[in-house]
Amino acid sequence: MRIDVTAPAIEVRQLTKHFGEVHAVEDVSFTVPSGSATALLGGNGAGKTTTIAMILGLVQPTTGSILLFGRDFAVERYRLLPEINFQSPYVDMPRRLTVRENLMVYARLYGLTRPRERIDQLAVDFDFEGLLGRAFGTLSAGQKTRVGLAKALINAPRLLLLDEPTASLDPDTADWVRSYLERYRAETGATLFLASHNMAEVERLCDMVLMMRESRIVDRGPPSELLARYGRENLEEVFLDIARRRGRAETALEPAP
């Protein structure tokens, strides 16, 4: 399927998810331009993971719509999924399979014609050539994260959703992964959409930030604009202002776009 790269990579309209009495996501709308990098920030339970799960189709919205590259995800799900991938600490890979076996399965699920070639290339890129024969379950947390990222890139997705992409990585490896993601985006024109608690990472990688609190988006803008708006030095301080309803955030709740 040809993807319209001029259409927004993600267009979410009035997205709501209720689990019984629990309102996990409430009337969320946003647009992620193709080729951009957007972060979804918020405290624990703010609704970030549920929002990402809805974009991926793992959770069905109560109301609202999701368009990916201008196409309705609810209608054209299986035409869009080959263009998407994700990495999340909430899912794992079969522990008894080796790294190569795991990646081979995913390469075939995404229909790659030369899976071995792609796996070898990613193993070089993510520096785990020596781990290809090891069982996934025997890897350290950092090694698993690198393999998980390789799985997320196996189909060279045009839309990459990442939930805490550098969690459990040491600073050196985390920096290396961020550089890789920056390069991947620049070289391929892919769109990155990530949830992270690492504000420095968000400032470095993203050109748009969506701030969530209590199931809603309460503010948004490029990192520099948010810093200026809140009169803060870094995103961490902005995050704390919003989470603790301090300063501008005391009354801030953006109107529906």
Add this chain to the structure above:
Amino acid sequence: MTKPETRNLPRRTEGLRASLQRISAMALRHWYLVAGSWPRVLDMAYWPSVQILLWGFMQSYLATVSGTFAHGVGVLLGAALLWDVFFRSQVGLTITFLEEIWSRNLGHILVSPLRPAEYLASLLVVSAARTLIGLALASTVAALVFHFSILDFGVPLIALFLNLAMFGWTMGLLVAGLVLRYGQGAESLAWALAVGFAPLCAVYYPIATLPGWVQGISRALPPSHVFEGMRALVFEHTLRWDSLAAASALNALYFSAAVVSFFLMLGAARRRGTILSLGE
């Protein structure tokens, strides 16, 4: 740096070939798992073989004291082997599904381009492979120890096998759907369900042996007709087309319902958001 429009994308297959590749990917995933785990290989061989030894010796003993069993050589062994087809098919499908839950991998699978129908097909393929391996090993034990060959049933064996496997898959899909909908509390049904059906399915005795009101339930189950057909083959050397037709019609009905139920439960799991929490 390469511009976005000139990027070197990995090439992908399309259409039917891609669909078959996705199904085979899931089969490959389970081949890797089984091939790398001797307890799983042992599990496929151990229980069917123990069953055959148990029923084989029982058959040998009964043949010495009963004219019926002396006449119907292999009726118990045949029943034990065929019952295992049903049991292995059901457990095989459910375990194949549960492996994704246990490894917290279902999220990856459901976000990949693998369609639900393809996933279903892969479950059937893997379950069929597991069942055939178990049947082959158990049949070998039966042939070596008791000189009984299940192949003596001839071509009708294929119909008997397919009907039992299909009912096993029906039950397996029901359990998988319940796990999706209600979580892992339902997974104990994976082993209990098939065993619970055993008394009703007239495996080792005719339907007429059952109390009157139970006979109605028994006749509503495809395996009962399969085992009636098998006994006719052994004792009368005739193929009971009516039994096969009844089993096939019931299977078509139940299997269709189970497929619909599985898809409905998958939809319910998406609505309830249980997919991400399964396996935790």
